[in-house]
Amino acid sequence: MLPQGRVFRCWMLAATMLAGCARVGPDFQPQHETWSGQWTSEAIGQASEAGDQPDMRQWWQVFNDPVLEHLITEADANDAGVRIAGLRVMEARAQLGMALAGRYPQMQQAGADAMYVHSRQSGPTAQTARVWEYSAGVDVGWELDFWGKFARAIESADAAYFAAQANHENVLVLLHAQLAQTYYALRTAEARVRIARENARLQKRSYEITERLFKAGESDELDLQQAKTQYFGTLSSIPELERQIALSRNAVAILLGRPPGPIPELGEASGKEGVLPRIDRAILQDVPANLLLRRPDIRAAEFQIAAQSAQIGVAKADLYPSVTLVGSIGWSATSLPGTQNGLLLVGGPSLRWNIFDYGRIHNNVRVQDARLQQLILTYQNDVRVAAREADDAASGLLKALEREEILREAAYSAERSLTLANTLFKEGYSDFQRVLDAQRALFAQQDAYLVNRSNAVGYLIDLYKALGGGWYSEQPLVDPATRDQMRQRTDWGDLLDEPPRTPPTSNNTTAKATGSQRQ
Template sequence: MKDATRRVTEAANVLRITVLGLVLVFMGGCAVGPNYVRPEVPVMKEWSGKGDTRLKDGPAELAVWWKRLNDPVLDRLVEMARERNPSLHVAGLRILEARARLGIATGNMFPQLQQLKGNLADNGLSKHNANTSPAVDTYYATASVALDAAWELDFWGKFRRAVESGVWDLDAATAGYDDLLVTLTAEVARVYVTLRTLEERLDIARENVAVQERSLQIARALYEGGDVTELDVAQARALLANTRASMPRLDAQLRQAKNGLAALLGMLPGEVDDLLGAPGRIPEVPADVAVGVPAELLRRRPDIRAAEARMAAQCALIGVAQSDLYPRLTLFGNIGLSASNAALTIAGYPGGSNLGDLMSGDSLQYSGGVGFGWDIFNYGRIKNNVRVQDARFQQLVVSYKDTVLQAARETEDALSAFLRSREEVAFLAQGVDAATRSVEISMIQYREGLADFQRVLDTQRSKVQAQDLLTSTQGSVLINLSAVYKALGGGWEARVGKDFLPEEIRRVMDERTDWGGLLETGAPVAGDGVRE
């Protein structure tokens, strides 16, 4: 019994020394490879539209920008798209994948091998083996149980850099989700405005059909009275036919817009009709738009954040590759119990053990030590792998800078289109008023015989074109406004604190696989997608 106690004490001493050595190694360890530093990028000081009364310099109002259009139907559609859109669900699943990958990288910081193993075996030896003695029991059983452990020390920061890369990958996945959310919201608004614009254009076409039908009736009456020739009737009929012909085309475009909206909402064609209700009007344009300052784009636009996160994740992988240039130190050990009932009757061995002695102190066995490895003959493979990782990092640096430049261009383009289209609407409205008055005057003159029917046709045709162009441009103003909000990176903030996936998907995944707490709203999202 004393001997067993001594063996246990020796094992404990070895464990304490190992742990102390591990602590000292980690205290003196370092992480090789470059530390990430955000590269400098050119940033505009102010937008070119600064000074325009329709643009405000204050903080950008972007979190729920679509609510500024004061359209309850649009509000509901955006909410449903965020809940049901399949592409957004895929982006949410990528976040879960990134969380799990980060868990793998974090787990490598700890002993990489922790294996509990055991065996129970019945053995029979050949009596014809060399050096076999009749005194040896050739039939015996063995039993053992042991814990094996191996731990590659992170002396050069290989695993810490991998965790750093995993954190940035999670940031990139989160920013990718946000970027899709921004795009989805703007696309729902664009399709909805297009849809309402088409409905208004159809209403205008119907109104003009009614007007032109009355003109045709007048022409027929005058023709039957002998006041005009049949030419007036034929021209009136042709104009009416052309106006009616535009309606099927508008109907087809309207159906296509509804089908596109259904796809964004994860529905089948036709299922959005009840959500849309009766034909509506184009939403009102806000009097002004708060756009903030250009420097906010670096922090707010998800695609810029995603580009930076991918760049930073790759920077950490340079350190992972460089760590292979240096030696590896590994702590390993084994502790367990082993027993056999083999009997030896030769001198000095009074008899065999019993398998029941497996749990006794005398059955304890252990081993431990430090391993060393160094790939010194790698023929340039490691250095070239470092160069590969560095080249990939530089590619992402250039891509990041290009993303910033493209973001500034997109914002400037959208702002210019929005402001100019609003000016265009003002002029077109004046044109519609003039065209409407021209139709009234020409009809009066035609009835009184002061003008021919060609004048009436020309004024009616001009009115139709002016009204249609005005309505289309009014829709373009709101489409350009949604492009402004998209370019500014607006709309993703509304998801903060909410689940990335609907309850149904999370429930199915949780029933199929043990996800721990990774499916919950409060699971890590690496700074919630925002880094200074």
């Protein structure tokens, strides 16, 4: 039996050896391509200017639409994708806790036995014995982290935890962009319905006039049928637009965590029915390259590389021998008269080495390395795709703003043409065909103008999304009701608690839309 002092010195020696262990496997290296640090875009340069507003984390405030802001707040709290992403952060936090346990003895087992023994012997000296035997002990095994196996596992779990946080932010980016796109698609359809109804009203009057003239014998049937065709053609576009409104409304409801159906906040009482913001150039606070690399999905991809890089070290550690400090303290006793209780103390190192693995460990290292290279290529491609998305959105915004000026003039000219055509027809200087042509042109130009306004809004939202805007939410990762439900099932300790987050300020900026809220 070893003296307690010697046992203590053995454990101190083990701790010292642990502190000096080396880590096998590669250290994480950022995989930024050369161009990504200096990348810029001519389209983004032309579609933007430097400025301080708005805050990139809550870019939707630039539209000055309280209804949209309310919907986004509700979506943050109730959208299933966001809630699941928050729970995955908690899962990654628990997995990190499992990895951290590798710093301590891996085996800590206590056991106790109580056995009743009844024996009987036959023969001339037959005897019967009834004995109780008792034993209790504690076994400890601590594998020394000579090769950094457990340290690499902690490194991997730590990177995976930060990747889960970045993925949660990316879900918010996608949610906010999708909700804003769907919301303004609904407002666009409402505005197009209004324009269609106004033009249908004008065309109905023309149809009624030609009908009276035809019945009075002052016009031929061709004018009547053409006016009727145009009126009913315009009228037929309304049901399709109303269907688009219903689809958009249901899509918004799902994002809000509601069943499909009416959304009172979107009604006439909101004062925003059929209203589209007028878009100006984007305002950027930082260079596009930096904005791209801070996108949540790009950061998540980089954290995944770091996590997988550490897994190579975990696999490589199996190539080397493992040294484990084992110890056992036991006590035993029986109920036989005259016997003594026994105390046993055992401790010492144990070495294990897989010397014949037939290539299993080497191939596992190769598997981990191949997975790492896949993630590196995926990350580099994700950066290229992000740059393309930003450039496409900026180009679309530029051209939509250019086209808006043209379509505005075209819509004004069409309205003026209809006024002149009506005047000439009433005074008998032209036939009714010119009135029909002017009405058709007016409806087409007004509708094209609205569609282009909607496209401009969509391109601005795409630019925010491409630059990673909208990752902030005031909602906790796990809502209180879910947290209480989980704690009733499982002891989560303090893992479900969240540190306070910094609220958005006006100094973190990427894009802005300005201008009138009227059409």
